[in-house]
Amino acid sequence: MEQATRRTTIADVAKAAGVSKAAVSFAFNTPERLSADTVSRIRDIATTLDYRPDPVARMLAQRRTWTIGLLTPQGLDVIFTNPYFGEFSAGVATAAEAAGMAIQFISPLHGSLTRAVDRASVDGVIAVGLGAEHPEVGQIRRSGIPFVVVDSTALRDEPGVTVDDEGGAALAARHLLELGHRRFLVIGIEPPSASDRAEPTGVTARRLGGYRAALAPAGIELDDEAIVVGPASLEGGIEALRRAWARGSRPTAVLAMSDAMAIGAMRAARELGLRVPRDLSIVGFDDLDLAQYTDPPLTTVHQPIRRKGQEAVRLLLAGGRHRDEEPSEQQLLATRLVVRGSTARASSGPEGVVDDGR
Amino acid sequence: MEQATRRTTIADVAKAAGVSKAAVSFAFNTPERLSADTVSRIRDIATTLDYRPDPVARMLAQRRTWTIGLLTPQGLDVIFTNPYFGEFSAGVATAAEAAGMAIQFISPLHGSLTRAVDRASVDGVIAVGLGAEHPEVGQIRRSGIPFVVVDSTALRDEPGVTVDDEGGAALAARHLLELGHRRFLVIGIEPPSASDRAEPTGVTARRLGGYRAALAPAGIELDDEAIVVGPASLEGGIEALRRAWARGSRPTAVLAMSDAMAIGAMRAARELGLRVPRDLSIVGFDDLDLAQYTDPPLTTVHQPIRRKGQEAVRLLLAGGRHRDEEPSEQQLLATRLVVRGSTARASSGPEGVVDDGR
DNA sequence: TTGTAAGCGTTATCAG
DNA sequence: CTGATAACGCTTACAA
Numbered sequence A, B: 001m002e003q004a005t006r007r008t009t010i011a012d013v014a015k016a017a018g019v020s021k022a023a024v025s026f027a028f029n030t031p032e033r034l035s036a037d038t039v040s041r042i043r044d045i046a047t048t049l050d051y052r053p054d055p056v057a058r059m060l061a062q063r064r065t066w067t068i069g070l071l072t073p074q075g076l077d078v079i080f081t082n083p084y085f086g087e088f089s090a091g092v093a094t095a096a097e098a099a100g101m102a103i104q105f106i107s108p109l110h111g112s113l114t115r116a117v118d119r120a121s122v123d124g125v126i127a128v129g130l131g132a133e134h135p136e137v138g139q140i141r142r143s144g145i146p147f148v149v150v151d152s153t154a155l156r157d158e159p160g161v162t163v164d165d166e167g168g169a170a171l172a173a174r175h176l177l178e179l180g181h182r183r184f185l186v187i188g189i190e191p192p193s194a195s196d197r198a199e200p201t202g203v204t205a206r207r208l209g210g211y212r213a214a215l216a217p218a219g220i221e222l223d224d225e226a227i228v229v230g231p232a233s234l235e236g237g238i239e240a241l242r243r244a245w246a247r248g249s250r251p252t253a254v255l256a257m258s259d260a261m262a263i264g265a266m267r268a269a270r271e272l273g274l275r276v277p278r279d280l281s282i283v284g285f286d287d288l289d290l291a292q293y294t295d296p297p298l299t300t301v302h303q304p305i306r307r308k309g310q311e312a313v314r315l316l317l318a319g320g321r322h323r324d325e326e327p328s329e330q331q332l333l334a335t336r337l338v339v340r341g342s343t344a345r346a347s348s349g350p351e352g353v354v355d356d357g358r
Numbered sequence C: 001t002t003g004t005a006a007g008c009g010t011t012a013t014c015a016g
Numbered sequence D: 001c002t003g004a005t006a007a008c009g010c011t012t013a014c015a016a
Helices: A011-018 A020-027 A036-048 A055-062 A076-080 A083-098 A111-119 A135-143 A166-179 A200-216 A234-246 A259-272 A291-292 A305-317 B011-019 B019-030 B037-049 B055-062 B077-080 B083-098 B113-119 B135-143 B165-178 B202-218 B234-246 B261-271 B289-293 B305-317
Strands: A066-069 A102-106 A124-128 A147-150 A161-165 A186-190 A226-231 A255-256 A283-288 A300-301 A332-333 A336-338 B068-069 B102-106 B126-127 B147-150 B160-163 B184-189 B227-230 B255-256 B281-286 B300-304 B330-333 B337-338
Touching: A011 A020, A011 A036, A066 A083, A066 A111, A076 A083, A076 B083, A083 A102, A083 A124, A083 A291, A083 A305, A083 B077, A083 B083, A102 A111, A102 B102, A102 B289, A111 A135, A111 B160, A124 A135, A124 A305, A135 A147, A147 A305, A161 A166, A161 A305, A161 B227, A166 A200, A166 A255, A166 A283, A166 A300, A166 A336, A186 A200, A186 A234, A226 A234, A226 B305, A234 A259, A234 B289, A255 A259, A259 A283, A259 A291, A259 B289, A291 B234, A291 B261, A305 A332, A336 B281, B011 B019, B011 B037, B019 B037, B068 B083, B068 B113, B077 B083, B083 B102, B083 B126, B083 B261, B083 B289, B083 B305, B102 B113, B113 B135, B126 B305, B135 B147, B147 B305, B160 B165, B160 B305, B165 B202, B165 B255, B165 B281, B165 B300, B165 B337, B184 B202, B184 B234, B184 B261, B227 B234, B234 B261, B255 B261, B261 B281, B261 B289, B305 B330
Parallel strands: A066 A102, A066 A124, A124 A147, A147 A161, A161 A332, A186 A226, A186 A255, A255 A283, A283 A300, B068 B102, B068 B126, B126 B147, B147 B160, B160 B330, B184 B227, B184 B255, B255 B281, B281 B300
Antiparallel strands: A300 A336, B300 B337
16 A cells, blocks of 8 residues: 555646745745736646645644544444444534544544554544543643543533533433332443443433432432443443343333433333333433434433534634643533423333332 | 644654664664663653654655545535444444554545545545546546545446445345235435436445346336435435325335435334334345334345445555556455344235235 | 664745 | 745664
C-alpha cells in the first residue's frame, strides 16, 4: 500500500508558473494578496498539473489539524453498533462539518486509551462518558489541547454538557408509581471497562439516584435484589431480565437505563410469556429513534442526544478547556418523559397473584 | 481553540539528553540500533519532559498516515445512524485496528465528495456503494492511492468485495413463492444522491434482478405498480408501504431490500390493521442484529456485513488498486436466507378476498 | 553505536 | 504586490 508515483507539490507548480512557492500558496489561501491574473495563471497551471495541497503538510505548517477527536472508553466496534452513540456522533458530525472540522474517533488502541490519545492528531477532544478515574483526562489536560466532557458530572471543573439524568429517572419512576406499581426492577448500565466497574459510572449512579429519590416517598427502597446490570445493548437487556427472573424477581414494572436494554427486556418478557404492558410495564431511557417503532412503542425518558453532540462541539469551538484556565461553561440539558405504549396500570401479577399494594 | 503552550519536541529531548535528534527517534522506533542504556536514558528524559512524538510531523516525514479512509456518498449523519453502516464500520474498524490503522470517514463536505477526498489524508480508501458514475473514483485512482470498492459491481476492474445480491434476493422471492404467495410488493432502496437517482444504484438493480429471476418461472412479473422505493431507513419503509397501499396495492407478501425498510413495513402494516405474517408476509435483506429481535422476528437474507468490512481492509492492505496496475482481486461473499417469523403461508387476502392464485 | 544533514510539503515572516 | 527564506517536528540515509 505505497504511493505509486510522486504527487505534484507546491514547488512543481511554483516552478512551472515561474513564481515562488509562497505565491502559489497565496493563490489558493489569500488570493486578495495577489493580482488577479497572477492568481488565475497560477490556478490554471495548478489545475493542469493536477495539484492538490497535501493535507498533512498543511497541518504541520499551520499547526492545526482541523479535526475534532471523539474520545470514548469503549471500542470502535461497540461504538459503531450502538444507536445512542450513532445519534450522538451524528450530532457532533453535523456541527463539526458546519465548522469545517473533521472528526476522529479515539478509542482504546490495543486496549490502551492512552496510546490512542497519543496517536491522535486533533485540535480538541470531546470525551464521552469518562469517569474521573480515567487518567486520560489528566493526560489531555496536560497536553494543553482544549477539551470538553460529555456525560461526566464527576468532572465538575471541566467544561461539559450533561443531561438531567436524576430528573429524568425520577420522572420515569414517578410515572410507574402513579400507575400503581410497587414492585420494581432496575436494569442498569454496567460500565464498559473493568477499571470503571469498581465505581459505577456517572450515568448509572445518577439515574439510580433519580429512581430512588422518586420511590422513597412511597416507601419503596431499591435493594440489591431489585437491581441487575449489564452492557447497554439489546442483548444486555435480554440477559438482565432473564437473570433477574431466574433468581426470583417478580416485578410489575422495570426501569431500564437505556432504550436498548428496555427493548431487550421487552423481548425477554415476551419469551417469559409476559405481555407488555399488561403483565409488565417497561420504561426506557434515551428516546432513540427506534423507540417509537417498537411493539408496543416504548415509554421512555427523552434526552436530546443529537443536540448534546452539537453543544459539545459548540463548547469546544468556543474555547474548550485550556491548561490552567479557569473552569468554563457547563451545559445541563433537560430530559422529559415520553409516555407511549409500554407502560400501563399495574394489575394482577404475572402468575395470577393479585398485587396487594404491599 | 489554540494550543496553550508549546509542547516538547524531539529537539528538546535531544538537547536535554545530550544526543542527536536521530538518537531520540531511534530510541523509540528502532531501539535495537542503540545501546541499551542510551535508550533507557533517552526514554527517561523523554518521560520527564512529557515528550510525545507529534503524529503529524511523523506522517509527513514517513509519508504515511496510518489511516484508512471510508468513503461514502451519504452524509455522516445518515452513516452514523444507519445500523447497516454501523455493522460494516465495526468490521472495518476491527481489522484496521489489528493492522495498526485508524479509520477516517470521508463523506460529502458541504455537499462535495470531491472536496472531502482532497482534504482527507489517508493511505488508502474503501469506497462503499459508489456507482460508476461517481467522478471520485477517477479522482482517487489518479491520485495513486490504493483503494477497494464495496457493493459496487459496476466497477468490475477495481478490487472489491461484494455479496451475492442476486442470489440472496432470488432466495427470498423463492421462499415466498413456495409459501404460496402470488401478489408481491417490492420495497426498494432509493439511491442517496440526486445524481445517482438517474440510474438505480448497483445494489438496488442487482436485488431487483434476483427477485425477477426467481419470480419469472412462476409467471409473475414485477411491473412499476409492484415496486416502491424510498430511503433505506425505518421511516423509508413505513412511508413506502403506506404509499403503495394508498395507491391500491394489495400484496400478500413484501420483498424489502433492507431490514430497516422491512421493519418499517412491519410497523406500517400494523397501522393498516394487517397482522404479520398472517395477513402479510415480509422478508428483509441484511440480517442486522436487530432482525432477530423484532416482533415477529424477521425473515431475511443474511449477508456477512462485518466480514465485508474486514475483507475490504484485508484487500486494501494486500495491495488495493494502484495506478495503472492490472485489476486485482474480487471477493464475492455468499448470502443465505434466514427464515424466522415474519413470513407464512399465503392465506386469504387482507380484505377477505380469497387469493385464486392468479 | 551515534551524529549530521537532507528532506517531507506547507505556511508564515519579513524584506524588497 | 511579490518573493526569498525560515520555520514546522520528525524520519532516515549516510557518515563518522
